[in-house]
Amino acid sequence: MQPFSYAKVTSEQVAIATVEQDKTAAFIAGGTDLLGLMKDGVQTANILIDINSLPLADIESQPQRIRIGAISRMSDVAFHPKIQECYPVISQALLQSASPQLRNIATVGGNLLQRVRCAYFRDPVFPCNKRIPGIGCSAITGYNRMHAIFAASEHCIAVHPSDLA
Ligand SMILES: Cc1cc2nc3c(=O)[nH]c(=O)nc-3n(C[C@H](O)[C@H](O)[C@H](O)COP(=O)(O)OP(=O)(O)OC[C@H]3O[C@@H](n4cnc5c(N)ncnc54)[C@H](O)[C@@H]3O)c2cc1C
Ligand code: SF4
Known part of the structure; x- marks a missing residue:
């Protein structure tokens, strides 16, 4: 894992x-x-901005709609x-996703913004257009059982990994 700085913020x-x-x-x-992505060398960040102290965990019920804060935990929602x-x-x-321990800390914002679950994306050894545009897609001719059947791009056939989405 590459060294990185860490900052906790209290203001959006x-x-x-x-x-x-x-x-x-x-x-x-x-x-x-x-x-996990940082440990595997798939993603790097020189500084992590911890947003867990921001006032974004409310779940507000209104007539005909509900507003879910981005850092609401999956289990709270x-x-x-x-x-x-x-x-x-x-x-x-949400209850079909991950495990109780993960759902207690994972947020809905992070859930919607998580990266694809393509094995080639998550292993820097393999070419992957999503990691390095133009390098090729290993999944098109490789292991692609969980990937798109319809409406896939010719560059990437991964689907959104979030159960909530
Ligand atoms: C073992 C395991 C099993 C899993 N199983 C499932 C599953 O079954 N179903 C499923 O859907 N997911 C699953 N996940 C994926 C993931 O852990 C969850 O989707 C989780 O909700 C991610 O939320 P987080 O808060 O931990 O995100 P983080 O890891 O903190 O962030 C994820 C991304 O979102 C960005 N981000 C986070 N919050 C914000 C924000 N408010 N604004 C802007 N950017 C933001 C971060 O910068 C990062 O790029 C699994 C993960 C693991 C490790
Ligand atoms: S489908 Fe291809 S381009 Fe998309 S994430 Fe997987 S290897 Fe990368």
Whole structure:
């Protein structure tokens, strides 16, 4: 794993300004996807901006809709009474995901922004257009059982990995 700096932010403006100024910075929420990618050398970040102290964990119920904060934990969303009553598919999708330990720390924002679960993307030994554009896609002629059947691009056939999505 490459060395990196770490900063905990308490202001959304500071968080956004930091990643705008430093293209090597990345937000970290639960870290359940990002840290694995960094350990495997798939993704690098010189500075991790910890967003867990931002006021973004609320789940607000309004008539005809619900607003889920980006750092709401998967388990908090899945067991929220209003979600279970009015949007059971969200609860079911989250409870089908990962494990209880992961769901207690992983966020819905991170869930929607997690990277693809393509084995070639996650192993830097193999060519992958998503990691290095133009280098080729190993999955098209390789192991592609979990990949797109319809409407795939000729450059990448990975599908969105989030059960919630
Ligand atoms: C063993 C294991 C099993 C898993 N199983 C499943 C599964 O069955 N189904 C499933 O859907 N997923 C699964 N995952 C994937 C993943 O852990 C979860 O989707 C989780 O929700 C990611 O959330 P996080 O908060 O940990 O994200 P992080 O790892 O912190 O972040 C992921 C990405 O999102 C960015 N990010 C995070 N929050 C924000 C934000 N608020 N604004 C902007 N960018 C942000 C980060 O910079 C990073 O690029 C699994 C992971 C592991 C390790
Ligand atoms: S499908 Fe191809 S381009 Fe897409 S992530 Fe996998 S190897 Fe990379």
